Amino acid sequence: MKEKLVLIGNGMAGVRTIEEILDRVPERYQITIIGEENYPNYNRIMLSNVLQKKMTVSEIITNPLEWYEENQIELINHDPAVQMDTTNKKITTQSGKEISYDKCILATGSRAFILPVEGAKLPGVVGFRTIDDTENMLEAAQKYQKAVVIGGGLLGLEAAKGLLDQGMDVTVVHLEKWLMETQLDEKAGKMLQADLEKQGLKFLMEKATQKILGENRVTGLAFSDGTTIETDMVVMSIGIRSETTLAKTTAIEVNRGIVVDDFMKTNIPDVFAVGECAEHNGNVYGLVAPLFEQGKVLADVLTDREAKPYQGSTTFTSLKVSGCDLYSAGTIKETEGINSIEAFDGLNYTYKKIFVRDNQVIGVVLYGDTSEGNRYYNILKKNESIEDYTPVSLLHMVGEEASADVSEWPDDEVICGCNGIDKKTIMTAINEKDLTSVADVTKHTKAGGSCGKCKSVIGDVLAYALGGEVVSAPTGICACTDLTRDQIVTQIYAKKLTSSEEVYRELDFTNPEGCPKCRPAINFYLNVAWPKEHEDEKESRYVNERLYANIQNDGTFSVIPRMRGGKTNPQQLLLIAKVAEKYDVPMVKVTGSQRIGLYGVKKEDLPKIWEELDMKAAGAYAKAVRSVKTCVGANFCRFGTQDSMGLGIKLEQRYEFIDTPHKFKMGVSACPRSCVESGVKDFGIIGVENGFQIYVGGNGGTEVKEAVLLTTVETEQEVIDICGAMLQYYRETGIYAERTAPWIERMGFEVVKEVLLNAEKRQELLAALDEAVAGRRGNPWDEVVEDHKTQQELYTVGRV
Amino acid sequence: MKKIYVGQLEELAPRMGKEVIVGQQKIAVFRLSDDRVKAIENVCPHKQGPLAEGTVSGDYVFCPLHDYKINLDDGQVQEPDEGCVRAYETIVEDDLVYIVV
Helix, strand or coil: CCEEEEEECCCHHHHHHHHHHHHHCCCCEEEEEECCCCCCCECHHHHHHHHCCCCCHHHHECCCHHHHHHCCCEEECCCCEEEEECCCCEEEECCCCEEECCEEEECCCEEECCCCCECCCCCCEECCCCHHHHHHHHHHHHHCCEEEEECCCHHHHHHHHHHHHCCCEEEEEECCCCCCCCCCCHHHHHHHHHHHHHHCCEEEECCCEEEEEECCCEEEEEECCCCEEECCEEEECCCEEECCHHHHCCCCCECCCEEECCCCECCCCCEEECHHHEEECCECCCCHHHHHHHHHHHHHHHCCCCCCCCCCCCCEEECCCCCCCEEEEECCCCCCCCEEEEEEECCCCEEEEEEEECCEEEEEEEECCCCCHHHHHHHHHCCCECCCCCCCCCCCCCCCCCCCCHHHCCCCCEEECCCCEEHHHHHHHHHHHCCCCHHHHHHHHCCCCCCCCCHHHHHHHHHHHCCCCCCCCCCCCECCECCCHHHHHHHHHHCCCCCHHHHHHHCCCCCCCCCCCHHHHHHHHHHHHCCCCCCCCHHHCCHHHHHCCEECCCCCEEECECCHHHCCCHHHHHHHHHHHHHCCCCEEEECCCCCEEEEEECHHHHHHHHHHHCCCECCCCCCEEEEEEECCHHHCCCCCCCCHHHHHHHHHHHHCCCECCCCEEEEEECCCCCCCCHHHCCEEEEEECCEEEEEECCECCCCCECCEEEEEECCHHHHHHHHHHHHHHHHHHCCCCCCHHHHHHHHCHHHHHHHHHCHHHHHHHHHHHHHHHCCCCCCHHHHHHHCHHHHHHHCCCEEC | CCEEEEEEHHHCCECCCEEEEECCEEEEEEECCCCCEEEEECCCCCCCCCHHHCEEECCEEECCCCCCEEECCCCEECCCCCCECCEEEEEEECCEEEEEC
């Protein structure tokens, strides 16, 4: 029996510790992870990029659900641990699950500190810690005008900039004299404020919030000096507090955080803590580098290696707001025995300040130009004496100053501070593994995988290692090209490229035959661009779409016949039953979208089964229009207002077998009770007394997204037309494998709405759709049944 | 070592694999875009995925289950994943395809 290791907290510090353990001894523990949020582990540092719409939620997921599966980790998500019994070694979750452990890691992180003032619980007052917080803020930014961010620290400023970018009128309220006062000195803090004011942020400095005003929702703030400000939303960003609620219910020693020793052990045997919830030598860290350092120590301890005791971390900070480059590390207070060297360049608006004690650098603040951040950080970490350096040097000839050239850096120079990766580790990985892109380096060494600030330096190291070839950060659709979807599609039209082969050749893909990411994408773009000229390339489709059946984990397939609108009849059921018996189908199951699936079918049996079933494919294997779910509707239901089944069947019949960038799911409910969950469909209908509400962009899958009300129409025909126009617009502008939710987010909901509700544009799109799919919408199963060559090539197994 | 006849070259679809079972051995046979023929064991070392159903690019196949990239010449799994499958010698004579087992 393997020992049971339970991690409480599915965040960056805890999951990194698990990764470190798996790296050392993959099979040692049976691992369970308990998490509160409804997402797999994601890079919390990047939330401000999500808020500034530079990244999507899926891009910040660092460990997708497959990672948990592949490593046989049981994930109990969206179900926080609420009780811990350290005597019987048992944990209870909110839903009542009981999990026993041999070893337990507490990595419960921290929460935004909410000021204990009147009104702090009003709707419209939020923290900024999680994906859900971020999405709430983005949603509020759509509805409201004014926002106040309380707290001019790192996170507060990033939140403020994000809301400003969403078009809000944003004021930052700060208690101190200057911004980011723990990381910046007064001068740098004021430079930052001036730059942010130029970008449009407003500031109220040295203001203490006394009360949050409002009755049903926040309407304003009152300050201790008697002044007030109006606002529709308040983001509290004054700091974080370790989350220790669970630990406090036990005998585990808790101070500001959960108290740990140099080996991350708590006072209770077999219970450990890492990350923002842990307190080491009186310090609680809220930055990523220390958390990862702690994770390494704990992984050594838990795999019985000789662990170097954790001795605290030197932290550094940078701000992710464009146009405000700043860097801060170490101690930045001038107290007794600490002197400083500072340089202000009024021409370039840059500022540097180095804090020195006993001839050693102990702190650094840079503003405006942070390219030397890493260099100073290394001098600081190595406790180098500064005797050999010129402290101040003005107007020397270019090139005389210390080099920013990575080729001259020593091997132990830290490149990625978050993950503690030095130049030598990166050089070795590049040489031994023939890495050619920054993404490769990140994949193999983790350098650049957290805050991402060092990616340009990694690019420099890569360029140096590869002999000076400049490598830029990748923007391409996959590792085979640096081109984006838009660049590729533009070239497909401009150069009239009509086959994948031409695309790969003319657009200089590094891999002339592509990879599983770009091959189906290019095939799709060509099908949309040249419906007549381009012949669909089966060899570029994923196996499911090539064989018209979903491959299962054991190499068998599933057969899911179409039942439009989820409606069936006794004859069909008899046929399905007969076939299932005759071919010994191991599993018959009602699917998630109101169909019946036969699972575990051998490839060679597929054409025979299809022939005997004599039904159409449901298309469950494809990135295409999927089946339409319906409720029973006005025909039977006492609440139904519309014939939902009838409309669902019409929609399905009209648009089945049309390829889309990703699967396109529909649902038709006959009343607002929405039994088919129209609110999480790509295209969802809710019947009401006077017509149909149309919702778009919903998703109930990996990333749950509520659909947005597009419009209400009176007739079925309008529903059908708007659906077709949306399909074609999505086909023409979507990135392959992008669901409608991120697509709408990227395009802008208002833009999509304007196009779909404009009668003229709608007709154009419908006409384009009909032309594009003409002759391509036959039942693929029939085509295989009738085509013996294809059967021979793709559905047989040779036996010798 | 035995030379075993698998079929005619034109019966193999370019860049789409075919499974051939020889005794107890499951073998994936591939016709590449330049008509060379490769054969490897049809069982991915990761989770036993059927490699014959994978995407073929150049001299590599990507397993359909979890995208392991495997060299069709030597059966070696490519970085960052690890492992290997058996690779078989193939012979094409007068458009007739053989595997050496």
